[in-house]
Amino acid sequence: MRPTRPVLLVALSALALTSCGSGSGDDPDTVKVAYQRSTDNKVRIMDAYLAGIKKQFERTYQGKKLRLLPVQASQDDYYTKIQQMMRSPKTAPDLVREDTFLINADIKSGYLRPLDDKLAAWKHWDRFAASAKASARAEDGRTYGVPDGTDTRGLWFNKELFARAGLPADWRPRTWNDVLDAARAVKRAVPGVIPLNVYTGKGAGEGAAMQGFEMLLYGTGADPLYDPAAKKWRAGTTGFRDSLEFVRTVFAEKLGPQPSDALDPNVSTRVAGEWIPEGKLAIALDGSWLGKYWQPDGSRPWPQWSRVMGRAAFPTQDGRDPGRVSLSGGWTWSISARSTKADLAWQLVELLQSPENATDWTVRDGQIAVRDDVAANDRYRSSMPGVEFFTGLVKNTHYRPALPVYPQVSSAIQEAMESVTTGDASTERAARRYDERLRSIAGADGVKAS
Amino acid sequence: MTRARAHRTALRWLPLAPATTLLLLFLAGPIAYCVWLAFTDTQLTGQASASFVGLANFRRAFADDGFRNAVLLTLVFTVLSSLVGQNTLGFALAALMRRASKPVRTLTGAVVIAAWVLPEIVAAFLLYTFFNRRGTLNAVLEWLHLPQQNWLFTLPILAVSFANVWRGTAFSMLVYSAALAEIPQDVTEAAEVDGASGLRRLWHITLPMIRRSIGTNLMLNTLQTLSVFGLIWAMTRGGPGDRSQTLPVFMYDQAFLKSLIGYGTAIALLLLLVGAVFSAVYVRLLREEV
Numbered sequence A: 001m002r003p004t005r006p007v008l009l010v011a012l013s014a015l016a017l018t019s020c021g022s023g024s025g026d027d028p029d030t031v032k033v034a035y036q037r038s039t040d041n042k043v044r045i046m047d048a049y050l051a052g053i054k055k056q057f058e059r060t061y062q063g064k065k066l067r068l069l070p071v072q073a074s075q076d077d078y079y080t081k082i083q084q085m086m087r088s089p090k091t092a093p094d095l096v097r098e099d100t101f102l103i104n105a106d107i108k109s110g111y112l113r114p115l116d117d118k119l120a121a122w123k124h125w126d127r128f129a130a131s132a133k134a135s136a137r138a139e140d141g142r143t144y145g146v147p148d149g150t151d152t153r154g155l156w157f158n159k160e161l162f163a164r165a166g167l168p169a170d171w172r173p174r175t176w177n178d179v180l181d182a183a184r185a186v187k188r189a190v191p192g193v194i195p196l197n198v199y200t201g202k203g204a205g206e207g208a209a210m211q212g213f214e215m216l217l218y219g220t221g222a223d224p225l226y227d228p229a230a231k232k233w234r235a236g237t238t239g240f241r242d243s244l245e246f247v248r249t250v251f252a253e254k255l256g257p258q259p260s261d262a263l264d265p266n267v268s269t270r271v272a273g274e275w276i277p278e279g280k281l282a283i284a285l286d287g288s289w290l291g292k293y294w295q296p297d298g299s300r301p302w303p304q305w306s307r308v309m310g311r312a313a314f315p316t317q318d319g320r321d322p323g324r325v326s327l328s329g330g331w332t333w334s335i336s337a338r339s340t341k342a343d344l345a346w347q348l349v350e351l352l353q354s355p356e357n358a359t360d361w362t363v364r365d366g367q368i369a370v371r372d373d374v375a376a377n378d379r380y381r382s383s384m385p386g387v388e389f390f391t392g393l394v395k396n397t398h399y400r401p402a403l404p405v406y407p408q409v410s411s412a413i414q415e416a417m418e419s420v421t422t423g424d425a426s427t428e429r430a431a432r433r434y435d436e437r438l439r440s441i442a443g444a445d446g447v448k449a450s
Numbered sequence B: 001m002t003r004a005r006a007h008r009t010a011l012r013w014l015p016l017a018p019a020t021t022l023l024l025l026f027l028a029g030p031i032a033y034c035v036w037l038a039f040t041d042t043q044l045t046g047q048a049s050a051s052f053v054g055l056a057n058f059r060r061a062f063a064d065d066g067f068r069n070a071v072l073l074t075l076v077f078t079v080l081s082s083l084v085g086q087n088t089l090g091f092a093l094a095a096l097m098r099r100a101s102k103p104v105r106t107l108t109g110a111v112v113i114a115a116w117v118l119p120e121i122v123a124a125f126l127l128y129t130f131f132n133r134r135g136t137l138n139a140v141l142e143w144l145h146l147p148q149q150n151w152l153f154t155l156p157i158l159a160v161s162f163a164n165v166w167r168g169t170a171f172s173m174l175v176y177s178a179a180l181a182e183i184p185q186d187v188t189e190a191a192e193v194d195g196a197s198g199l200r201r202l203w204h205i206t207l208p209m210i211r212r213s214i215g216t217n218l219m220l221n222t223l224q225t226l227s228v229f230g231l232i233w234a235m236t237r238g239g240p241g242d243r244s245q246t247l248p249v250f251m252y253d254q255a256f257l258k259s260l261i262g263y264g265t266a267i268a269l270l271l272l273l274v275g276a277v278f279s280a281v282y283v284r285l286l287r288e289e290v
Helices: A004-019 A045-060 A075-086 A103-108 A116-120 A123-127 A130-134 A159-164 A176-189 A206-217 A238-252 A267-275 A342-352 A355-364 A387-396 A406-421 A427-442 B002-038 B056-063 B065-099 B102-117 B120-131 B136-143 B156-182 B185-193 B198-209 B211-226 B230-235 B247-257 B261-285
Strands: A030-037 A065-072 A095-099 A146-150 A153-158 A194-197 A232-235 A281-287 A309-312 A326-328 A330-335 A397-399 A447-449
Touching: A030 A045, A030 A075, A030 A342, A045 A065, A045 A342, A045 A355, A065 A075, A075 A095, A075 A206, A075 B247, A095 A103, A095 A342, A103 A330, A103 A406, A130 A146, A146 A355, A153 A159, A153 A206, A153 A326, A153 A387, A159 A176, A159 A309, A176 A194, A176 A238, A176 A281, A194 A267, A206 A238, A206 A281, A206 A326, A206 A406, A232 A427, A238 A406, A238 A427, A267 A281, A326 A387, A330 A342, A342 A355, A387 A397, A406 A427, A427 A447, B002 B261, B056 B065, B056 B261, B065 B102, B065 B156, B065 B211, B065 B247, B065 B261, B102 B156, B120 B136, B120 B156, B120 B230, B156 B211, B156 B230, B185 B198, B198 B211, B211 B261, B230 B247, B247 B261
Parallel strands: A030 A065, A030 A095, A194 A281, A232 A447, A326 A397
Antiparallel strands: A095 A330, A146 A330, A153 A281, A153 A309
């Protein structure tokens, strides 16, 4: 036997090894859809909706199959999971639900396919609001996703608890101090109740950065987070420190939940499913969609909610114009760049966005409409008490800076919030650490000190 | 003749070829890839292409107070739960069980080992409910009219250290049970006849005789403890703030939540280094005296 023989054998066995494991069976007639399934097992809104879509799709396109890939995870874990799926053609879903908060980072990574060729020939694209169309438009000017709704944010308050604290049922706070004073009044008059919830820290994730912090920050002046003209992130602003100080005040004065509850990853589930319906929380800085949980078909039916809960716009810091702040996000349907079935996936997008299905989804999920035909639809307008109020906030709403590094900036904000919530750091120190983090994220020339 | 021998050697390698190939493919390959990643700025998202950045990730780590905090907490966690907790408790249990009656021995062994064979995540949830603000421990304290504590919030690193002791003591107990059983009876008896007290017997006879097992046990324990992730993640997620963020949790946070795969991998290599330092210290301390 010649000495080359072992070499040959090694090569052969290597070949044998690598050939198994391929052939994962990517069926050309099956379109795979990845979406987030709530960690609250009572919430199956998307699952129920997509089950109906699957039936429609397989009826409409004979011989084609739709495979649902639910990812049951918290939001952060969902993003990580789909990014990893999209890294390889073997695991990439064809259609994926993307949060507009992250979509630019994923576009830059080359995970998504531009849809301009499809959109050009699609008659419904003109129905979408301009801001919604822009939410999935990348720096290269191309569009990578079709939004299926948006949301706005404001204050929910419990009128019964307010009555006990001597506060009006038509409460209209004009400044941050009005909000804090109302919380203090509740704390004095109604012991055992959480006066005010503002999401904070890494547990609540993006919910803390956007629903908590940026609702405050965007009421302190124009473009407080990122300066689009200079293309730089802003460090060291007074607005940033004031917003952190607000968060610190809420927890230092014990106007919020116990810090350990506030920092728990499941806090948002508890706010909507437990604290508000059980009358344990007086004021919640929260989203337009809360009502959907309390509807008869929601995860926590609560027949009295429309009578008990009032709504108010969140004020700017000291009442400056326009006097109210809201932030909006939203999700899009996007096609994975590594999908081999882009055409089939697009047919599915068109089906998802037929006027009936689009309206159905918007109503089911308690979304704010992004299409004029949906917004005008009677079924939408009468879908839920308060839908008019939250739709009205759209004209003063802000979108987050849609940049690839935004997720990292968001996590730096969450850490700053968490350190003032626990009392580990002073406002000053947390703001300084944020500025340092910002420079390491965006580079020294991507940051502007003010 | 020599050619024939060379031939035979080559033939001897033959049966090992498939296994070697497998190892190279599935172990050495990914490890090499990891080492490579640590020197790049690879991100999970938000980046068109990655590039080689040399030692930048390591420089960044040493300048990052989050990393320093993680190293410190890792040392606290390892010393508390592995060196002090599992090791001492495991030895104590093993020593006490030698004297116990058979039913006591069986029962104790079963309970301790049960905690060890539980899947990590199950153990983590059990301990989460134990330490939670409205959990078992506070209920017991309330019943005893003692002040309650929000353990997972005020002392998270102690809570997870305790959890790791609870879960990992069985391993040390088994190692030491085996080691103590090896000590020849006549040596202990001779010492007893000479009137050596229990403590002196322990210090001068038992410990030196099982020093090898102590070294092995410390090494394995430490390396296991250094890489504990699921337990901490499920109990505290490294929080509140970063008060229980040991290196594996910090690594996960950087790599998968902040998308900095390159930086996370560099931290993984540094964690490997921490393990190597511990191992080297044990090997030196427990070297046979010549």
